[in-house]
């Protein structure tokens with residue numbers, strides 16, 4: 001099993017130290033797990049320019065594709081990701097927000113359907129929870145199957161010494177995350193991800209020949225035609241019906257609506 005540890009902060013501070021503790025807990029449970037790391041601060045991805053090339057022509061036409069593709073591939077090649085994200089003003093640090101902006105095309109064309117995430121954040125006093133929640137709201141849009149959250153109040157600016165209670169909580173959540181990854185079982189998707197999956201599919205399938213407003217989405221969705229969610233992910237009968245209803249709404253809307261990225 002391979003776990004990617006993703007440092008989404010600008011340095012190795014309190015959050016990184018807590019992340020290292022979580023890593024040790026996993027190694028104690030299973031010493032065969034392989035870890036690899038990404039440190040966003042080493043990669044220097046320029047700000048997203050808002051060119052919309054990723055939406056219209058495909059993410060390979062992003063002006064920063066050479067910096068992004070290796071990270072996209074690293075996520076693809078692992079079984080799960082631990083995101084280490086300090087709380088800056090109750091939200092993701094700018095360096096991480098910039099990364100998620102570059103990944104926004106995945107909200108239209110999701111792919112990481114079998115991946116699970118653990119999101120760790122520390123804060124000086126307040127809002128670690130809004131930080132982990134912000135990323136946990138984004139990752140399912142990229143396809144992530146399940147997100148565990150570990151928000152911790154460190155009461156420290158770079159000199160965090162975890163309390164016994166913090167260590168217990170870190171152990172409990174990390175273990176739950178790890179055993180879930182190890183089980184290899186996928187979870188039934190929430191309605192929140194069935195909406196974009198079925199709406200985009202309804203709007204884009206049969207739109208491949210669109211000449212006036214061609215978008216990469218039109219090339220992407222035909223492979224999922226007729227599927228209410230990604231293959232290999234379990235669905236209940238109820239969720240299938242919900243997906244089908246969303247799809248029908250999308251079909252109706254697509255008769256009246258033209259989505260354009262015209263500049």
Ligand SMILES: Cc1cc2nc3c(=O)[nH]c(=O)nc-3n(C[C@H](O)[C@H](O)[C@H](O)COP(=O)(O)O)c2cc1C
Nearest residue numbers: 013014015086087088089090122123124125126157
């Ligand atoms: C730019 C910046 C913004 C911060 N915003 C908050 C905040 O909104 N709430 C808070 O309680 N602490 C805030 N802090 C304190 C950090 O969240 C806290 O020290 C955290 O443990 C930092 O993690 P790190 O050492 O991994 O960067 C902020 C610190 C920085 C540098």
